[in-house]
Amino acid sequence: MVEYPEGATPLDPDEMEGLKFPHVETRIELDQLEQQNIQDGLKWLSRQRSYNKLLNEGFLLELHQKLFGAVWDWAGKYRRTGKNIGVGPVNISTEVRNLLDDAKYWIDHQAYSREEFAARLHHRLVQIHPFSNGNGRHARVFTDAVLEYQLSQKPVNWSTDESINDETHRQNYIKALRTADDGDYQLMIDFISRK
Numbered sequence: 001m002v003e004y005p006e007g008a009t010p011l012d013p014d015e016m017e018g019l020k021f022p023h024v025e026t027r028i029e030l031d032q033l034e035q036q037n038i039q040d041g042l043k044w045l046s047r048q049r050s051y052n053k054l055l056n057e058g059f060l061l062e063l064h065q066k067l068f069g070a071v072w073d074w075a076g077k078y079r080r081t082g083k084n085i086g087v088g089p090v091n092i093s094t095e096v097r098n099l100l101d102d103a104k105y106w107i108d109h110q111a112y113s114r115e116e117f118a119a120r121l122h123h124r125l126v127q128i129h130p131f132s133n134g135n136g137r138h139a140r141v142f143t144d145a146v147l148e149y150q151l152s153q154k155p156v157n158w159s160t161d162e163s164i165n166d167e168t169h170r171q172n173y174i175k176a177l178r179t180a181d182d183g184d185y186q187l188m189i190d191f192i193s194r195k
């Protein structure tokens, strides 16, 4: 029986079938495979030459594919099943495109500080929960890519994914997201602002 950290999405059994390594048995083995895949995905991201199309549905999907596609069949594709978190599967594409349009508007109109921009972009993306899994990791990388490469701003110190698994740190992160679910972004902004 696999255990998940608080706030992590359990996989449906049929989604587990999308695992490209049939012999993986433990969470630790799976984590290692995913970690390697993510490293390769980050290298791909840093090699991109044109960063002016990051707020684009195709790029958002491709990024998930590059981060998780060596491990999971369904990487880079929107989920087809309902989750206890996230919008209904038929609404994902529209919601993602609305968010990306809003983010472009926020940038064009300098609507928010760096911290609030990152808080709103990141929170809404994980709240939509476009993918079967990897939503948190994808949305952290995506938010940082927009900040760093598109806006030439400092990426968020989410801490590496090692320490986001640290219990208290992760609890703070999840608590900030839950407060943002109710429309209050302050904890999220604080989390992003901290050193």
Ligand SMILES: Nc1ncnc2c1ncn2[C@@H]1O[C@H](COP(=O)(O)OP(=O)(O)O)[C@@H](O)[C@H]1O
Binding pocket: 007, 008, 009, 010, 085, 123, 126, 127, 131, 132, 133, 134, 135, 136, 137, 138, 174, 177, 178, 181
């Ligand atoms: N209440 C919430 N509101 C918004 N996002 C949430 C909430 N709870 C959890 N999340 C997000 O969902 C992520 C877990 O989803 P999951 O697809 O399993 O991502 P990952 O596999 O990268 O951890 C968390 O890391 C967090 O970003």
Ligand SMILES: [Mg+2]
Binding pocket: 008, 009, 133, 134, 135
């Ligand atoms: Mg997960």
